[in-house]
Amino acid sequence: MTLHARLLDRIATRDAQVAIVGLGYVGLPLAVAFAEAGFPVVGFDTSAARVAELAAGRSHVEDVADATLRAALDAGMRVTTDPDVLADVDAISICVPTPLRKTRDPDLSHVLAASEAVAERMRPGQLVVLESTTYPGTTREVLVPLLDARGLTVGEDAFVVFSPERVDPGRTDWTTRTTPKVMGGMTPACLDVGTALYAAAVDTVVPVSSPEVAELTKIFENTFRAVNIGLANELLLMCDRLGLDAWEVIEAAATKPFGFMRFTPGPGLGGHCLPVDPHYLSWKLRGLDYTARFIELASEVNTSMPRFWLRKVQDALNEQGKAVRGSTVLVLGVAYKPDVADLRESPALDILALLDEKGADVQYHDPHVPALQHNHMALTSVADLDVALGAADAVLLVTDHAGYDPARLAASTDVFLNSRGPVPASDHPDPEHPGGHA
Numbered sequence: 001m002t003l004h005a006r007l008l009d010r011i012a013t014r015d016a017q018v019a020i021v022g023l024g025y026v027g028l029p030l031a032v033a034f035a036e037a038g039f040p041v042v043g044f045d046t047s048a049a050r051v052a053e054l055a056a057g058r059s060h061v062e063d064v065a066d067a068t069l070r071a072a073l074d075a076g077m078r079v080t081t082d083p084d085v086l087a088d089v090d091a092i093s094i095c096v097p098t099p100l101r102k103t104r105d106p107d108l109s110h111v112l113a114a115s116e117a118v119a120e121r122m123r124p125g126q127l128v129v130l131e132s133t134t135y136p137g138t139t140r141e142v143l144v145p146l147l148d149a150r151g152l153t154v155g156e157d158a159f160v161v162f163s164p165e166r167v168d169p170g171r172t173d174w175t176t177r178t179t180p181k182v183m184g185g186m187t188p189a190c191l192d193v194g195t196a197l198y199a200a201a202v203d204t205v206v207p208v209s210s211p212e213v214a215e216l217t218k219i220f221e222n223t224f225r226a227v228n229i230g231l232a233n234e235l236l237l238m239c240d241r242l243g244l245d246a247w248e249v250i251e252a253a254a255t256k257p258f259g260f261m262r263f264t265p266g267p268g269l270g271g272h273c274l275p276v277d278p279h280y281l282s283w284k285l286r287g288l289d290y291t292a293r294f295i296e297l298a299s300e301v302n303t304s305m306p307r308f309w310l311r312k313v314q315d316a317l318n319e320q321g322k323a324v325r326g327s328t329v330l331v332l333g334v335a336y337k338p339d340v341a342d343l344r345e346s347p348a349l350d351i352l353a354l355l356d357e358k359g360a361d362v363q364y365h366d367p368h369v370p371a372l373q374h375n376h377m378a379l380t381s382v383a384d385l386d387v388a389l390g391a392a393d394a395v396l397l398v399t400d401h402a403g404y405d406p407a408r409l410a411a412s413t414d415v416f417l418n419s420r421g422p423v424p425a426s427d428h429p430d431p432e433h434p435g436g437h438a
């Protein structure tokens with residue numbers, strides 16, 4: 001029996017042992033999904049503190065409830081800091097971060113370290129799946145040479161696939177199991193094995209012709225969103241100059257039943273994907289003497305939004321005869337998206353820093369984030385929102401958590417700005433300011 005046939009047989013009988021490298025927002029839900037599908041699963045992470053918490057049944061990922069984690073552990077899932085477990089499994093999924101450097105260039109240090117750890121322990125007959133978002137060519141140029149150096153022939157001795165994560169933290173409608181899984185193999189045999197494994201744990205697998213297609217698919221998905229959000233943000237900037245309400249324009253445009261997709265402006269981009277992923281493609285193309293113009297322009301617009309909202313706070317306070325310096329400014333919501341505690345790349349952090357630089361007395365409220373540290377600032381969420389609203393000189397809604405009612409907020413303070421939607425009209429609207437307050 002060939003290694004290919006043997007691995008397929010072990011997958012079909014659920015005897016294939018699966019290892020997940022990296023137990024963060026991507027890796028932990030994936031580990032649980034494979035455990036729920038009946039596979040023996042071991043999760044590997046370099047953080048001893050994280051592994052200890054998980055082993056005790058305490059999840060740090062909002063999408064995995066403690067009870068769900070404990071059920072997976074009871075079913076036999078293990079977690080460890082010992083990389084040698086990778087030598088004993090049949091399939092390995094690499095789910096490590098791919099951040100940007102300060103120069104906006106890709107930081108593949110986590111992928112490289114994980115790939116080296118896998119390659120050092122690789123034996124014939126194993127499948128390796130890279131899930132970390134990266135530029136087209138990473139699987140072929142970074143992972144495969146490490147296996148070649150071990151004398152393993154990809155497609156015969158070892159099977160290599162790229163299958164991008166598509167996690168959207170906080171969603172309940174689309175989960176690791178229900179979100180279609182794009183998959184590109186180095187060879188047809190690689191794709192065959194990878195598809196068989198993931199089809200046992202997720203509802204839909206979408207095979208493509210190569211790892212490069214799968215790598216670019218993920219980046220294009222997020223570039224599409226980043227560019228369209230950039231367009232919506234630029235509409236807000238233009239409407240600000242024209243004295244029009246951008247949200248009224250968007251709502252009117254959205255009544256067209258075809259040819260329009262609704263995107264809305266905001267305080268900027270946040271999260272682990274949208275502010276980062278397009279730059280991987282832009283960086284790759286610069287090496288090919290090509291400028292990804294839409295990516296660069298969208299990034300320019302999106303990263304300017306915190307300063308736009310700083311200026312709106314300044315203008316609103318000026319209308320009250322107040323300066324930003326010395327004024328109490330309350331920021332509502334600091335997570336990067338509604339109803340999660342995730343601060344990664346949150347534009348609220350930039351807004352807090354900008355207000356602090358201008359000398360404001362900065363406060364924030366977020367029901368999901370009790371405390372935060374950013375640059376030199378260490379802040380705690382205000383305990384009593386009603387009291388804070390009454391005491392603030394200006395209030396800026398940055399993250400529209402479900403518990404925030406813009407109409408109530410606008411009625412509770414003299415200066416209220418909403419970066420996520422229209423400001424409810426006051427009882428005596430100013431015709432020169434169609435948005436209402438501020």
